[in-house]
Amino acid sequence: MYAVEVVADDLTGAMDTSQGFAARGYATTVVVDPQAKMDAIEEDAAVLGINTDSRYDDKADAVDAVSTVVEETSSRTIYKKVDSTLRGNFAAEVDAALAASGAELALVAPAFPSAGRTTEDGVHYVKGTPVAETEYGDDKKGPTSSSLADLFKSIDRPVENVPLSTITDGHDEVAAAITEIVERNDRAPIIICDAVEDTHLAGAAKATTDVNTLYVGSAGLAEQIIVPGADADTRLSPQLRDGAALGVAGSVSETTLSQLERVSTDAVIQIDGPTLLKDKDLDDIVEQAVHRLRDNQPVVLTAATDDKDVDRTLAAGEEQELTSSEIREQIAAGLAKTAAAVLQDETPSGLLLTGGDIAVAVIRELGATAVTLTGEEVEAGIPIGMFADGATAGMPLVTKAGGFGSEETIVNCLDVLSQTDA
Structure with a gap:
């Protein structure tokens, strides 16, 4: 219990x-x-x-x-x-x-x-x-x-x-x-x-x-709830790995979009939203991401870096007679499949997932069901965990709600996970 x-x-x-x-x-x-x-x-x-x-x-x-x-x-x-x-x-x-x-x-x-x-x-x-x-x-x-x-x-x-x-x-x-x-x-x-x-x-x-x-x-x-009768001496240390981190940004909140602006433009690999909705082959994107990771350079996959990208994707979805929920789900699924394909070819030092939909989609795509929290965090409300099962068991994972953090938060998350400059 x-x-x-x-x-x-x-x-x-x-x-x-x-x-x-x-x-x-x-x-x-x-x-x-x-x-x-x-x-x-x-x-x-x-x-x-x-x-x-x-x-x-x-x-x-x-x-x-x-x-x-x-x-x-x-x-x-x-x-x-x-x-x-x-x-x-x-x-x-x-x-x-x-x-x-x-x-x-x-x-x-x-x-x-x-x-x-x-x-x-x-x-x-x-x-x-x-x-x-x-x-x-x-x-x-x-x-x-x-x-x-x-x-x-x-x-x-x-x-x-x-x-x-x-x-x-x-x-x-x-x-x-x-x-x-x-x-x-x-x-x-x-x-x-x-x-x-x-x-x-x-x-x-x-x-x-x-x-x-x-x-x-x-x-x-x-943070304030008292837990009677439970052992409070089980903090873990995340097993940080050599190499660079892979991030997947699914949130299109103003906060996340401004955070992406602070990441090196070389690190951000944008996937065209309308292309994701059509479920087209993204081998070139996967190859680009794998190449950067092998060079120990962090990568962030995203379908939007500004409001214009969001509007264009919504318009493309409406042309396909998709609801807003269906558009959101298909974008998350496309980003998740792309991230999983990258992991098949190269193992990053850790994963950063921002946005609730994308976090669920990626973790499910990787065949995992649970995450163990280490007790450490990058910033307030941005925890560091480790995959508890699946092929990625033991890999460090940071999740971030779309609206959380300062302008430097995504950069900070990548730095913590990869020990490299983003």
Whole structure:
């Protein structure tokens, strides 16, 4: 039995949130999907991260996926990971997890201050801007409001907020406020906690240690959750290899596109998006990437380096009468097949995968099912793991959510993995 199960709606989220436990020494493994074979997972692992891959699913399918995972768990603590920009089936998945868990309350704190995500007066911000007013509000599954309470309006549960003024009074005051909310409601409530600093998240976590709580948050809250009865002395050292790293950038967020601009132009190998949609032969791309790796030079495969590339690919997909989801899936599949072909001819020192869709696609294409986290990270929210099974078992892996990091983050990831200049 695992002490904690992290249930996330995408793989990079499962990785960066599970890192909050691995960084403190808890043995942590993340599986690509709930149906993955569990042979690669150590039975004594304290924390298991599970990717339901449901962010862009229809609401009913997402609810079924989350409910099934939570109902089948025997873990003492369930952590429902939500996107730090509130994308996906946010409210529906939280409600489903709370119902399936039988917890007395859901403590909802999606803030991740070190990554610029904060919550104040129940309103969620990304680097100071209300989240619905950022690029994430334009996402197909983006938040329709920056108010967390508004997002939960469709849920038939009491929803209340613990304001920053109470949070800053200390965990005893927070505990008293939470107890009062639970006692005066007949149904398990959703309790939103403000947080603009890590200490605020720590106080909220400490205030609920004696209550059967469903924890709901991003990577920030996970760093503060207490794990009773689990060994916290199992940090691993990534086995870095000689050579250069292979990166695959599937995210087209503004953050990732700006990060790609900082990578050496020789290292970025762009694959034409419309060509990927037509599933054409990409032997020349594979040969180019293999040649660079053999020269100990890092490589980043991508289908877009700016918004014009994105628009052109979307237009090509629409001409083929593909939906936005189908376009996203086909681009991810094409990049994954190309990366796998490169690995057949040359073994890189490690892999960098940015974007949840591409991370899942590449790992599945390589025949792997699980990743063991080392507890180390390149930057906040960007963990270093190792493939737990498959032909790439033992190879270092870094995953990065599309919207995470500074302009130098992709360069930093390649440097950590390959010890060469990107």
